[in-house]
Amino acid sequence: MAPTRLTSKSVGVNENLNGIMSRGITTRSKQLATLKTYKDSLKAPNKRKADSPVKDTTAKRAAFGDITNAFNKACVNTDKDKAMVAKKVTVESKMLPILKNIKPQTTTLNGKASKTKQLQKAATNAIETVQKHFAKDPPKQIATRAQNGILKNMIRRSMGKENQSTASSNSAKSARSDVSGEPSLYTTALENISPNEATKEGYKVISEKLDKVNLDDSHRSLDEQTNCKLPDGVVDFDKENWNDPLQVSRYAMDIFNYLKSREPHFLIDDYLQRMKGISSWMRALLVDWMVEVQESFELNHETLYLAVKLVDLYLTKSSRTQPEKDHLNKEELQLLGASALFIAAKFDERIPPLVDDFLYICDGAYSLSQLLKMEISILRIIDFDLGIPLSYRFLRRFARCARVSMPTLTLARFVLEQCLLEYGLLGLPDSKMAAAALYIALRMKSLGGWTPTLRYYTGYTLKEILPVVLAQNATLHKKPKSAISTVRNKYSHTIFFEVAKIPLVEDSVLSDVS
Numbered sequence: 001m002a003p004t005r006l007t008s009k010s011v012g013v014n015e016n017l018n019g020i021m022s023r024g025i026t027t028r029s030k031q032l033a034t035l036k037t038y039k040d041s042l043k044a045p046n047k048r049k050a051d052s053p054v055k056d057t058t059a060k061r062a063a064f065g066d067i068t069n070a071f072n073k074a075c076v077n078t079d080k081d082k083a084m085v086a087k088k089v090t091v092e093s094k095m096l097p098i099l100k101n102i103k104p105q106t107t108t109l110n111g112k113a114s115k116t117k118q119l120q121k122a123a124t125n126a127i128e129t130v131q132k133h134f135a136k137d138p139p140k141q142i143a144t145r146a147q148n149g150i151l152k153n154m155i156r157r158s159m160g161k162e163n164q165s166t167a168s169s170n171s172a173k174s175a176r177s178d179v180s181g182e183p184s185l186y187t188t189a190l191e192n193i194s195p196n197e198a199t200k201e202g203y204k205v206i207s208e209k210l211d212k213v214n215l216d217d218s219h220r221s222l223d224e225q226t227n228c229k230l231p232d233g234v235v236d237f238d239k240e241n242w243n244d245p246l247q248v249s250r251y252a253m254d255i256f257n258y259l260k261s262r263e264p265h266f267l268i269d270d271y272l273q274r275m276k277g278i279s280s281w282m283r284a285l286l287v288d289w290m291v292e293v294q295e296s297f298e299l300n301h302e303t304l305y306l307a308v309k310l311v312d313l314y315l316t317k318s319s320r321t322q323p324e325k326d327h328l329n330k331e332e333l334q335l336l337g338a339s340a341l342f343i344a345a346k347f348d349e350r351i352p353p354l355v356d357d358f359l360y361i362c363d364g365a366y367s368l369s370q371l372l373k374m375e376i377s378i379l380r381i382i383d384f385d386l387g388i389p390l391s392y393r394f395l396r397r398f399a400r401c402a403r404v405s406m407p408t409l410t411l412a413r414f415v416l417e418q419c420l421l422e423y424g425l426l427g428l429p430d431s432k433m434a435a436a437a438l439y440i441a442l443r444m445k446s447l448g449g450w451t452p453t454l455r456y457y458t459g460y461t462l463k464e465i466l467p468v469v470l471a472q473n474a475t476l477h478k479k480p481k482s483a484i485s486t487v488r489n490k491y492s493h494t495i496f497f498e499v500a501k502i503p504l505v506e507d508s509v510l511s512d513v514s
Contacts, residue, residue: 233452237401256397259389260431260459266388268312268426274319277330280423286311286337287421288484293341293361295490297353301413303344305390308420310340310378313388317381332374335366339374347386391416394434394458401457404438404447411499412441414491415472421484422475428468435460436468440476443505449513462513469510476504 230236238249248255272278287308294304314336319327328336338358345352359371395416399409415437419425425433435458439450450462458465480488491500 231452231456234456235401235403235453237403237453237457252397256394256431257459259393260429262387263389263429263431265385266309266313268316270427271312271316271319272423274324275315275327276324278315278328278333282330282333283311283423284421284484286333288486289334290337290341291417291420291486291490293338295486296361297345297357299341299345299353300348301392301417302390303341303348304417305392305420306348306386306388307337307340307344309388309390310343310382311336312426314340314378314381318377321381334362335370335374336378338362338366339371339378342371343375343378343386389430391430391433391437394431395438398434398438398454398458402438402451402454404442407497407499408441408445408447410491410496411444411502412437414487414496414499415440415476417491418487419472419475421487425468425471425475428471431458432460432465432468433472434458436465436472439465439469440472440505440510443510444502466511470507473505473507473510 238247238252241247242249272280272283290304290307290311293299294301294307315328338361342352342355342358355368355371359366359368392413395409395412399412404412412434416433419433419437435454438454439462442448450465455461488500490496492498
Protein backbone atom coordinates (compact mmCIF):
# COMPACT_ATOMS: atom_id res chain seq x y z
CA MET A 1 0.00 0.00 0.00
CA ALA A 2 1.23 3.46 -0.76
CA PRO A 3 2.39 5.31 2.36
CA THR A 4 0.20 7.98 3.85
CA ARG A 5 1.52 11.52 3.73
CA LEU A 6 1.50 13.36 7.01
CA THR A 7 1.97 17.02 7.73
CA SER A 8 5.50 18.21 8.37
CA LYS A 9 4.63 19.62 11.80
CA SER A 10 2.32 18.31 14.44
CA VAL A 11 -1.22 19.62 14.22
CA GLY A 12 -2.51 21.10 17.44
CA VAL A 13 -5.98 20.61 18.82
CA ASN A 14 -7.17 24.06 17.88
CA GLU A 15 -5.70 23.79 14.40
CA ASN A 16 -7.35 20.43 13.97
CA LEU A 17 -10.73 21.86 14.97
CA ASN A 18 -10.23 24.72 12.55
CA GLY A 19 -9.53 22.19 9.83
CA ILE A 20 -12.75 20.41 10.61
CA MET A 21 -14.76 23.60 10.40
CA SER A 22 -13.12 24.77 7.18
CA ARG A 23 -12.89 21.52 5.23
CA GLY A 24 -15.71 19.59 6.80
CA ILE A 25 -13.69 16.37 7.14
CA THR A 26 -10.79 15.13 9.23
CA THR A 27 -8.91 12.03 8.19
CA ARG A 28 -7.48 9.46 10.51
CA SER A 29 -3.96 10.24 9.36
CA LYS A 30 -4.28 13.85 10.52
CA GLN A 31 -5.68 12.73 13.84
CA LEU A 32 -2.89 10.25 14.38
CA ALA A 33 -0.37 13.00 13.63
CA THR A 34 -1.28 14.71 16.91
CA LEU A 35 -0.10 11.71 18.93
CA LYS A 36 3.28 10.01 19.14
CA THR A 37 1.97 6.46 19.02
CA TYR A 38 -1.35 4.74 19.03
CA LYS A 39 -0.69 3.45 22.55
CA ASP A 40 -0.24 6.99 23.79
CA SER A 41 -3.71 7.81 22.51
CA LEU A 42 -5.18 4.99 24.55
CA LYS A 43 -3.33 6.16 27.68
CA ALA A 44 -4.16 9.84 27.22
CA PRO A 45 -5.34 11.29 30.55
CA ASN A 46 -7.81 13.67 28.90
CA LYS A 47 -9.65 10.88 27.13
CA ARG A 48 -13.33 11.19 27.74
CA LYS A 49 -15.10 8.32 29.49
CA ALA A 50 -18.75 7.50 29.36
CA ASP A 51 -20.59 8.77 32.42
CA SER A 52 -22.57 6.23 34.37
CA PRO A 53 -26.33 6.80 34.08
CA VAL A 54 -28.26 8.08 37.07
CA LYS A 55 -29.82 5.22 38.94
CA ASP A 56 -33.58 5.58 38.94
CA THR A 57 -35.87 2.65 39.50
CA THR A 58 -38.91 4.42 38.14
CA ALA A 59 -37.58 6.11 35.02
CA LYS A 60 -35.67 3.67 32.79
CA ARG A 61 -33.76 4.49 29.67
CA ALA A 62 -35.29 3.24 26.39
CA ALA A 63 -33.66 3.02 22.98
CA PHE A 64 -36.69 4.09 20.90
CA GLY A 65 -38.63 6.48 23.08
CA ASP A 66 -40.57 5.62 26.24
CA ILE A 67 -41.87 2.10 25.61
CA THR A 68 -41.09 0.77 29.07
CA ASN A 69 -43.76 -0.25 31.56
CA ALA A 70 -42.06 1.75 34.34
CA PHE A 71 -44.13 4.74 35.38
CA ASN A 72 -42.98 7.69 37.47
CA LYS A 73 -45.92 9.58 38.98
CA ALA A 74 -43.67 12.42 40.11
CA CYS A 75 -42.78 13.22 36.53
CA VAL A 76 -46.38 13.84 35.38
CA ASN A 77 -46.40 17.52 34.44
CA THR A 78 -47.96 17.86 31.02
CA ASP A 79 -51.60 17.50 30.05
CA LYS A 80 -50.74 14.52 27.90
CA ASP A 81 -49.16 12.72 30.84
CA LYS A 82 -52.14 13.50 33.07
CA ALA A 83 -54.47 12.11 30.43
CA MET A 84 -52.42 8.95 30.31
CA VAL A 85 -52.73 8.54 34.09
CA ALA A 86 -56.48 9.08 33.93
CA LYS A 87 -56.75 6.56 31.16
CA LYS A 88 -54.88 3.99 33.21
CA VAL A 89 -57.11 4.58 36.27
CA THR A 90 -60.22 4.26 34.10
CA VAL A 91 -59.11 0.90 32.81
CA GLU A 92 -58.39 -0.33 36.32
CA SER A 93 -61.80 0.86 37.60
CA LYS A 94 -63.59 -0.96 34.77
CA MET A 95 -61.81 -4.18 35.59
CA LEU A 96 -62.46 -4.14 39.35
CA PRO A 97 -66.03 -5.58 39.13
CA ILE A 98 -64.78 -8.35 36.90
CA LEU A 99 -61.95 -9.24 39.24
CA LYS A 100 -64.31 -9.33 42.21
CA ASN A 101 -66.48 -11.93 40.51
CA ILE A 102 -63.51 -14.22 40.07
CA LYS A 103 -63.42 -16.24 43.30
CA PRO A 104 -60.15 -17.82 44.28
CA GLN A 105 -59.86 -21.58 44.44
CA THR A 106 -59.82 -22.46 48.17
CA THR A 107 -60.67 -26.17 48.13
CA THR A 108 -58.09 -28.46 49.57
CA LEU A 109 -56.22 -31.03 47.57
CA ASN A 110 -57.49 -34.58 47.88
CA GLY A 111 -55.87 -37.83 46.87
CA LYS A 112 -56.11 -37.81 43.07
CA ALA A 113 -56.67 -34.08 42.46
CA SER A 114 -53.65 -32.03 41.47
CA LYS A 115 -52.85 -28.36 41.82
CA THR A 116 -52.43 -27.98 38.06
CA LYS A 117 -55.98 -29.16 37.38
CA GLN A 118 -57.34 -26.72 39.93
CA LEU A 119 -55.44 -23.85 38.35
CA GLN A 120 -56.70 -24.84 34.91
CA LYS A 121 -60.27 -24.98 36.26
CA ALA A 122 -59.87 -21.56 37.86
CA ALA A 123 -58.50 -20.16 34.60
CA THR A 124 -61.45 -21.63 32.67
CA ASN A 125 -63.95 -20.10 35.10
CA ALA A 126 -62.21 -16.74 34.88
CA ILE A 127 -62.30 -16.84 31.09
CA GLU A 128 -66.01 -17.65 31.05
CA THR A 129 -66.71 -14.83 33.51
CA VAL A 130 -64.78 -12.34 31.42
CA GLN A 131 -66.52 -13.52 28.25
CA LYS A 132 -69.96 -13.07 29.78
CA HIS A 133 -69.09 -9.59 30.99
CA PHE A 134 -67.71 -8.42 27.67
CA ALA A 135 -70.61 -10.02 25.78
CA LYS A 136 -73.08 -7.82 27.70
CA ASP A 137 -71.10 -4.59 27.59
CA PRO A 138 -68.28 -4.82 25.07
CA PRO A 139 -65.79 -1.99 25.71
CA LYS A 140 -63.55 -0.42 23.10
CA GLN A 141 -59.89 -0.94 22.31
CA ILE A 142 -58.68 -0.22 25.85
CA ALA A 143 -60.89 -2.90 27.39
CA THR A 144 -59.88 -5.35 24.69
CA ARG A 145 -56.23 -4.97 25.62
CA ALA A 146 -57.14 -5.28 29.31
CA GLN A 147 -59.14 -8.42 28.55
CA ASN A 148 -56.17 -9.92 26.81
CA GLY A 149 -54.06 -9.05 29.85
CA ILE A 150 -56.43 -10.92 32.20
CA LEU A 151 -56.51 -13.93 29.90
CA LYS A 152 -52.74 -13.99 29.75
CA ASN A 153 -52.49 -13.73 33.54
CA MET A 154 -54.79 -16.71 33.92
CA ILE A 155 -52.82 -18.68 31.39
CA ARG A 156 -49.57 -17.77 33.09
CA ARG A 157 -50.81 -19.13 36.41
CA SER A 158 -51.84 -22.40 34.84
CA MET A 159 -48.62 -22.87 32.92
CA GLY A 160 -46.39 -23.39 35.96
CA LYS A 161 -42.94 -22.16 36.82
CA GLU A 162 -41.27 -23.45 33.67
CA ASN A 163 -42.91 -21.02 31.27
CA GLN A 164 -43.70 -18.26 33.76
CA SER A 165 -40.89 -15.98 32.64
CA THR A 166 -42.03 -16.07 28.99
CA ALA A 167 -45.62 -15.22 29.86
CA SER A 168 -44.56 -12.38 32.15
CA SER A 169 -42.51 -10.81 29.38
CA ASN A 170 -45.55 -10.91 27.10
CA SER A 171 -47.65 -9.23 29.81
CA ALA A 172 -45.01 -6.51 30.19
CA LYS A 173 -45.15 -5.80 26.46
CA SER A 174 -48.92 -5.45 26.63
CA ALA A 175 -48.63 -3.16 29.63
CA ARG A 176 -46.41 -0.81 27.63
CA SER A 177 -49.27 -0.13 25.23
CA ASP A 178 -51.67 0.55 28.11
CA VAL A 179 -49.36 3.18 29.61
CA SER A 180 -48.58 4.99 26.39
CA GLY A 181 -52.04 4.77 24.91
CA GLU A 182 -50.54 3.54 21.62
CA PRO A 183 -50.64 0.06 20.09
CA SER A 184 -47.71 -1.98 21.25
CA LEU A 185 -44.65 -2.07 19.00
CA TYR A 186 -44.07 -5.67 19.99
CA THR A 187 -47.34 -7.45 19.25
CA THR A 188 -47.55 -10.87 20.81
CA ALA A 189 -49.47 -13.82 19.44
CA LEU A 190 -52.21 -13.58 22.09
CA GLU A 191 -52.84 -9.91 21.34
CA ASN A 192 -54.02 -10.84 17.87
CA ILE A 193 -56.86 -13.12 19.00
CA SER A 194 -60.45 -12.04 18.72
CA PRO A 195 -62.97 -12.31 21.59
CA ASN A 196 -64.65 -15.24 19.85
CA GLU A 197 -61.39 -17.17 19.96
CA ALA A 198 -60.90 -16.62 23.70
CA THR A 199 -62.52 -19.92 24.63
CA LYS A 200 -61.33 -23.45 25.17
CA GLU A 201 -61.99 -24.22 21.50
CA GLY A 202 -60.38 -20.94 20.54
CA TYR A 203 -57.09 -21.89 22.14
CA LYS A 204 -56.90 -24.86 19.82
CA VAL A 205 -57.19 -22.48 16.89
CA ILE A 206 -54.50 -20.28 18.41
CA SER A 207 -52.14 -23.20 18.84
CA GLU A 208 -52.68 -24.19 15.22
CA LYS A 209 -51.84 -20.63 14.13
CA LEU A 210 -48.69 -20.65 16.20
CA ASP A 211 -47.66 -23.97 14.71
CA LYS A 212 -47.90 -22.48 11.23
CA VAL A 213 -45.61 -19.60 12.21
CA ASN A 214 -42.48 -21.75 12.02
CA LEU A 215 -39.57 -20.29 10.15
CA ASP A 216 -37.43 -23.41 10.52
CA ASP A 217 -38.05 -25.60 7.47
CA SER A 218 -35.46 -28.20 8.44
CA HIS A 219 -38.23 -30.73 9.12
CA ARG A 220 -39.19 -30.65 5.44
CA SER A 221 -37.49 -32.90 2.99
CA LEU A 222 -34.96 -31.47 0.58
CA ASP A 223 -37.08 -32.41 -2.44
CA GLU A 224 -40.01 -30.46 -1.00
CA GLN A 225 -37.83 -27.41 -0.45
CA THR A 226 -36.25 -27.34 -3.89
CA ASN A 227 -39.35 -28.61 -5.75
CA CYS A 228 -37.78 -28.33 -9.17
CA LYS A 229 -36.52 -30.76 -11.80
CA LEU A 230 -33.22 -29.98 -13.46
CA PRO A 231 -32.39 -30.89 -17.06
CA ASP A 232 -30.47 -34.07 -17.75
CA GLY A 233 -26.76 -33.90 -17.09
CA VAL A 234 -26.99 -30.89 -14.74
CA VAL A 235 -25.20 -31.20 -11.40
CA ASP A 236 -27.33 -29.54 -8.73
CA PHE A 237 -24.70 -27.49 -6.91
CA ASP A 238 -27.24 -25.68 -4.73
CA LYS A 239 -28.85 -28.93 -3.59
CA GLU A 240 -25.53 -30.43 -2.54
CA ASN A 241 -24.71 -27.32 -0.48
CA TRP A 242 -28.22 -26.75 0.83
CA ASN A 243 -27.26 -26.88 4.51
CA ASP A 244 -24.19 -24.67 4.11
CA PRO A 245 -25.21 -21.16 5.25
CA LEU A 246 -22.20 -19.58 3.52
CA GLN A 247 -23.40 -20.77 0.10
CA VAL A 248 -26.91 -19.32 0.58
CA SER A 249 -28.21 -22.07 -1.68
CA ARG A 250 -31.85 -21.25 -0.90
CA TYR A 251 -31.54 -17.84 -2.54
CA ALA A 252 -28.45 -18.01 -4.79
CA MET A 253 -30.36 -18.71 -8.00
CA ASP A 254 -32.85 -15.93 -7.33
CA ILE A 255 -30.08 -13.50 -6.43
CA PHE A 256 -28.18 -13.95 -9.68
CA ASN A 257 -31.34 -13.99 -11.77
CA TYR A 258 -32.18 -10.66 -10.16
CA LEU A 259 -28.72 -9.31 -10.97
CA LYS A 260 -29.16 -10.38 -14.60
CA SER A 261 -32.49 -8.58 -14.74
CA ARG A 262 -30.78 -5.35 -13.57
CA GLU A 263 -28.14 -5.36 -16.30
CA PRO A 264 -30.25 -3.29 -18.75
CA HIS A 265 -30.30 -0.46 -16.19
CA PHE A 266 -26.51 0.00 -16.45
CA LEU A 267 -25.88 -0.06 -20.17
CA ILE A 268 -22.81 1.74 -21.49
CA ASP A 269 -22.81 3.14 -25.00
CA ASP A 270 -20.15 4.67 -27.25
CA TYR A 271 -19.73 7.79 -25.14
CA LEU A 272 -16.36 8.78 -26.61
CA GLN A 273 -17.99 9.98 -29.81
CA ARG A 274 -19.75 12.66 -27.76
CA MET A 275 -16.60 13.78 -25.96
CA LYS A 276 -13.55 15.64 -27.21
CA GLY A 277 -10.05 15.25 -25.87
CA ILE A 278 -10.54 11.71 -24.49
CA SER A 279 -9.70 8.60 -26.52
CA SER A 280 -9.95 4.85 -25.95
CA TRP A 281 -6.18 4.76 -25.40
CA MET A 282 -6.46 7.28 -22.57
CA ARG A 283 -9.20 5.20 -20.99
CA ALA A 284 -7.00 2.09 -21.23
CA LEU A 285 -4.20 3.96 -19.48
CA LEU A 286 -6.61 4.99 -16.73
CA VAL A 287 -7.89 1.43 -16.17
CA ASP A 288 -4.33 0.11 -16.14
CA TRP A 289 -3.48 2.67 -13.45
CA MET A 290 -6.57 1.65 -11.45
CA VAL A 291 -5.44 -1.99 -11.56
CA GLU A 292 -2.07 -0.90 -10.17
CA VAL A 293 -3.80 1.02 -7.36
CA GLN A 294 -5.94 -2.01 -6.55
CA GLU A 295 -2.84 -4.17 -6.32
CA SER A 296 -0.90 -1.61 -4.25
CA PHE A 297 -3.71 -1.06 -1.76
CA GLU A 298 -4.57 -4.78 -1.76
CA LEU A 299 -8.21 -4.06 -2.49
CA ASN A 300 -10.83 -6.62 -3.38
CA HIS A 301 -11.31 -7.39 -7.05
CA GLU A 302 -14.96 -6.41 -6.69
CA THR A 303 -13.75 -2.94 -5.74
CA LEU A 304 -11.76 -2.66 -8.97
CA TYR A 305 -14.63 -3.84 -11.17
CA LEU A 306 -17.10 -1.52 -9.46
CA ALA A 307 -14.74 1.45 -9.83
CA VAL A 308 -14.23 0.83 -13.56
CA LYS A 309 -17.98 0.50 -13.97
CA LEU A 310 -18.51 3.81 -12.16
CA VAL A 311 -16.06 5.54 -14.51
CA ASP A 312 -17.85 4.29 -17.63
CA LEU A 313 -21.31 4.98 -16.25
CA TYR A 314 -20.32 8.52 -15.29
CA LEU A 315 -18.87 9.26 -18.72
CA THR A 316 -21.91 7.72 -20.42
CA LYS A 317 -24.56 9.63 -18.47
CA SER A 318 -22.72 12.91 -18.03
CA SER A 319 -21.96 13.15 -21.76
CA ARG A 320 -25.69 12.82 -22.47
CA THR A 321 -27.04 15.31 -19.96
CA GLN A 322 -24.32 17.94 -19.64
CA PRO A 323 -23.42 20.49 -22.30
CA GLU A 324 -20.29 19.83 -24.32
CA LYS A 325 -18.40 22.63 -22.59
CA ASP A 326 -18.95 20.92 -19.21
CA HIS A 327 -17.63 17.53 -20.31
CA LEU A 328 -14.69 15.98 -18.50
CA ASN A 329 -11.29 16.83 -19.94
CA LYS A 330 -8.18 14.68 -19.97
CA GLU A 331 -6.68 16.51 -16.98
CA GLU A 332 -9.61 15.41 -14.81
CA LEU A 333 -9.66 11.80 -16.01
CA GLN A 334 -7.33 10.57 -13.27
CA LEU A 335 -9.41 12.46 -10.70
CA LEU A 336 -12.45 10.55 -11.94
CA GLY A 337 -10.63 7.22 -11.54
CA ALA A 338 -9.41 8.05 -8.03
CA SER A 339 -12.87 9.19 -6.92
CA ALA A 340 -14.46 6.05 -8.37
CA LEU A 341 -11.99 3.90 -6.45
CA PHE A 342 -12.70 5.92 -3.32
CA ILE A 343 -16.44 5.27 -3.63
CA ALA A 344 -16.02 1.58 -4.49
CA ALA A 345 -13.64 1.05 -1.56
CA LYS A 346 -16.10 2.56 0.90
CA PHE A 347 -18.85 0.38 -0.58
CA ASP A 348 -17.00 -2.95 -0.67
CA GLU A 349 -13.99 -2.86 1.65
CA ARG A 350 -13.98 -3.69 5.33
CA ILE A 351 -11.29 -1.05 5.99
CA PRO A 352 -11.14 1.33 3.01
CA PRO A 353 -8.04 3.46 2.42
CA LEU A 354 -7.95 7.00 3.70
CA VAL A 355 -8.81 9.95 1.53
CA ASP A 356 -5.20 11.10 1.91
CA ASP A 357 -4.06 7.86 0.28
CA PHE A 358 -6.03 8.62 -2.86
CA LEU A 359 -4.66 12.15 -2.96
CA TYR A 360 -1.16 10.77 -2.55
CA ILE A 361 -1.42 8.27 -5.41
CA CYS A 362 -2.41 11.16 -7.68
CA ASP A 363 0.96 12.77 -6.83
CA GLY A 364 -0.66 15.89 -5.42
CA ALA A 365 -2.33 16.79 -8.70
CA TYR A 366 -5.69 17.38 -7.03
CA SER A 367 -6.87 18.89 -3.77
CA LEU A 368 -9.18 17.41 -1.19
CA SER A 369 -12.07 19.61 -2.23
CA GLN A 370 -11.70 18.51 -5.86
CA LEU A 371 -11.79 14.83 -4.90
CA LEU A 372 -14.85 15.23 -2.70
CA LYS A 373 -16.60 17.34 -5.33
CA MET A 374 -15.99 14.63 -7.94
CA GLU A 375 -17.25 11.99 -5.53
CA ILE A 376 -20.51 13.88 -5.07
CA SER A 377 -20.83 14.38 -8.81
CA ILE A 378 -20.41 10.64 -9.51
CA LEU A 379 -23.02 9.65 -6.94
CA ARG A 380 -25.51 12.16 -8.31
CA ILE A 381 -24.98 11.09 -11.90
CA ILE A 382 -25.56 7.40 -11.10
CA ASP A 383 -28.49 8.29 -8.83
CA PHE A 384 -26.71 6.78 -5.79
CA ASP A 385 -27.33 3.27 -7.15
CA LEU A 386 -24.22 1.21 -6.34
CA GLY A 387 -25.86 -2.22 -6.61
CA ILE A 388 -24.38 -2.72 -10.07
CA PRO A 389 -24.11 -6.26 -11.52
CA LEU A 390 -20.42 -7.06 -11.90
CA SER A 391 -18.89 -9.63 -14.23
CA TYR A 392 -16.51 -10.75 -11.48
CA ARG A 393 -19.39 -11.82 -9.24
CA PHE A 394 -21.00 -13.77 -12.06
CA LEU A 395 -17.68 -15.47 -12.80
CA ARG A 396 -17.26 -16.68 -9.24
CA ARG A 397 -20.79 -18.08 -9.23
CA PHE A 398 -20.44 -19.88 -12.57
CA ALA A 399 -17.04 -21.34 -11.70
CA ARG A 400 -18.27 -22.56 -8.32
CA CYS A 401 -21.29 -24.29 -9.83
CA ALA A 402 -19.07 -25.98 -12.45
CA ARG A 403 -16.54 -27.04 -9.76
CA VAL A 404 -13.67 -25.35 -11.54
CA SER A 405 -10.26 -25.50 -9.87
CA MET A 406 -8.56 -22.38 -8.57
CA PRO A 407 -5.93 -22.18 -11.37
CA THR A 408 -8.68 -22.38 -13.99
CA LEU A 409 -10.73 -19.74 -12.21
CA THR A 410 -7.64 -17.51 -12.00
CA LEU A 411 -7.13 -17.91 -15.73
CA ALA A 412 -10.71 -16.83 -16.36
CA ARG A 413 -10.14 -13.86 -14.08
CA PHE A 414 -7.11 -12.88 -16.13
CA VAL A 415 -9.16 -13.00 -19.32
CA LEU A 416 -11.92 -10.92 -17.75
CA GLU A 417 -9.56 -8.36 -16.22
CA GLN A 418 -7.62 -7.95 -19.46
CA CYS A 419 -10.91 -7.17 -21.18
CA LEU A 420 -11.51 -4.26 -18.78
CA LEU A 421 -9.01 -2.28 -20.84
CA GLU A 422 -10.88 -2.92 -24.11
CA TYR A 423 -13.26 -0.08 -24.93
CA GLY A 424 -15.07 -2.08 -27.60
CA LEU A 425 -16.41 -4.61 -25.05
CA LEU A 426 -18.11 -2.12 -22.73
CA GLY A 427 -21.58 -2.52 -24.20
CA LEU A 428 -21.80 -6.28 -23.50
CA PRO A 429 -23.71 -7.67 -20.47
CA ASP A 430 -21.54 -8.56 -17.51
CA SER A 431 -23.04 -12.02 -17.12
CA LYS A 432 -22.26 -12.86 -20.73
CA MET A 433 -18.71 -11.53 -20.34
CA ALA A 434 -18.18 -13.79 -17.32
CA ALA A 435 -19.55 -16.85 -19.12
CA ALA A 436 -17.33 -16.22 -22.16
CA ALA A 437 -14.20 -15.76 -20.03
CA LEU A 438 -14.84 -19.05 -18.23
CA TYR A 439 -15.34 -20.87 -21.51
CA ILE A 440 -12.03 -19.52 -22.87
CA ALA A 441 -10.25 -20.66 -19.70
CA LEU A 442 -11.70 -24.16 -20.03
CA ARG A 443 -10.56 -24.35 -23.65
CA MET A 444 -7.09 -22.99 -22.91
CA LYS A 445 -6.57 -25.72 -20.31
CA SER A 446 -8.26 -28.45 -22.40
CA LEU A 447 -10.88 -29.15 -19.75
CA GLY A 448 -13.85 -29.64 -22.05
CA GLY A 449 -16.50 -27.37 -23.45
CA TRP A 450 -19.81 -25.86 -22.48
CA THR A 451 -21.48 -28.42 -20.22
CA PRO A 452 -25.22 -28.68 -19.41
CA THR A 453 -24.43 -27.50 -15.87
CA LEU A 454 -22.87 -24.27 -17.17
CA ARG A 455 -25.70 -23.81 -19.64
CA TYR A 456 -28.24 -24.12 -16.82
CA TYR A 457 -26.58 -21.85 -14.26
CA THR A 458 -25.43 -19.16 -16.70
CA GLY A 459 -28.62 -19.15 -18.73
CA TYR A 460 -26.64 -18.97 -21.99
CA THR A 461 -25.99 -21.47 -24.73
CA LEU A 462 -22.63 -21.68 -26.46
CA LYS A 463 -24.15 -20.13 -29.57
CA GLU A 464 -25.22 -17.08 -27.56
CA ILE A 465 -21.81 -16.43 -26.00
CA LEU A 466 -19.66 -17.38 -28.99
CA PRO A 467 -19.47 -13.82 -30.45
CA VAL A 468 -18.30 -12.54 -27.06
CA VAL A 469 -15.79 -15.39 -26.81
CA LEU A 470 -14.23 -14.47 -30.14
CA ALA A 471 -14.07 -10.77 -29.18
CA GLN A 472 -12.34 -11.58 -25.91
CA ASN A 473 -9.91 -13.94 -27.62
CA ALA A 474 -9.01 -11.20 -30.09
CA THR A 475 -8.19 -8.93 -27.14
CA LEU A 476 -5.86 -11.58 -25.71
CA HIS A 477 -4.05 -11.92 -29.05
CA LYS A 478 -3.24 -8.22 -29.27
CA LYS A 479 0.42 -7.35 -29.05
CA PRO A 480 1.28 -6.41 -25.44
CA LYS A 481 2.19 -2.79 -24.85
CA SER A 482 4.51 -1.73 -22.08
CA ALA A 483 2.34 1.23 -21.11
CA ILE A 484 -0.62 -1.00 -20.23
CA SER A 485 1.06 -4.17 -19.00
CA THR A 486 -0.05 -4.15 -15.35
CA VAL A 487 -2.64 -6.90 -15.78
CA ARG A 488 -0.23 -9.24 -17.58
CA ASN A 489 2.52 -8.62 -15.03
CA LYS A 490 0.07 -9.18 -12.21
CA TYR A 491 -1.11 -12.56 -13.48
CA SER A 492 2.42 -13.64 -14.40
CA HIS A 493 3.22 -13.92 -10.69
CA THR A 494 3.34 -17.28 -8.94
CA ILE A 495 0.56 -16.17 -6.58
CA PHE A 496 -1.76 -16.17 -9.61
CA PHE A 497 -0.33 -19.48 -10.93
CA GLU A 498 1.40 -17.59 -13.78
CA VAL A 499 -1.76 -17.95 -15.86
CA ALA A 500 -0.74 -15.07 -18.14
CA LYS A 501 2.02 -17.30 -19.53
CA ILE A 502 -0.37 -20.07 -20.68
CA PRO A 503 -0.41 -20.37 -24.51
CA LEU A 504 -3.44 -18.87 -26.20
CA VAL A 505 -5.82 -20.79 -28.45
CA GLU A 506 -7.10 -19.98 -31.90
CA ASP A 507 -10.65 -19.09 -32.81
CA SER A 508 -11.13 -22.43 -34.53
CA VAL A 509 -10.61 -24.25 -31.21
CA LEU A 510 -13.12 -22.03 -29.47
CA SER A 511 -15.69 -22.42 -32.24
CA ASP A 512 -15.46 -26.21 -32.17
CA VAL A 513 -18.65 -27.33 -30.42
CA SER A 514 -18.03 -31.06 -30.80
